[in-house]
Amino acid sequence: MTIIEKLVYLMEQTGxxxxxxSEATGIPYTTIQNIFVRSSSDLRxxxxxKLCDHFHVTLDSFARSDVDELEYTSGPYKKTLLSSSEQTLILTMRNSDPVTQDCVYRLLKIENDMPDEKGA
Incomplete structure (x- = not known):
């Protein structure tokens, strides 16, 4: 996976x-744009x-083209290597309403540690 593919993936995950x-990292917009237009082989x-710090990924996993799975340095995926589909499932679950989350817990037969709506 190339740096561009990884950057696109991370941007999709964070929306x-x-x-x-550019604004979050302090990297000029033209530099970000050039990553997509030109080869990423001449990146400083x-x-x-700055990109790795922003997306909480290791420099090694981000920069190496022979590495397909990103390794996270902090955040919800720290020390856990997840596939992109696993990450999508987790983020979708986190952004779901409580009723949907409860249905998923029941479907998977997982103990739900969220407080019951009835206050029980």
Whole structure:
């Protein structure tokens, strides 16, 4: 997986645009744009570090083209390597309403540690 593919994936996961990533990282928008237009082989290490810090991924897993699974440094995936479909499921569950979450817990027969709506 290339740096561009990984960046697109991370931006999709966070719902961020190129402008938002530029503003959040302090990387000029033209630099972000050039990553997509030109080859990512001439990126400065400082740019890579800012992107990795922003998305909470390791520099090694982000920069190496022979690595397909991103390794997270913090956040919900720290020390847990998850596939992109597993990450999507987790994020979808987190963003679901309580009724949907309860249905998923019941379907999977997982103990739900969320308080019952009845106050029990």
């Amino acid at each position: 961020e645009t190129r402008t938002a990533v 290490i400082s740019t890579l570090i």
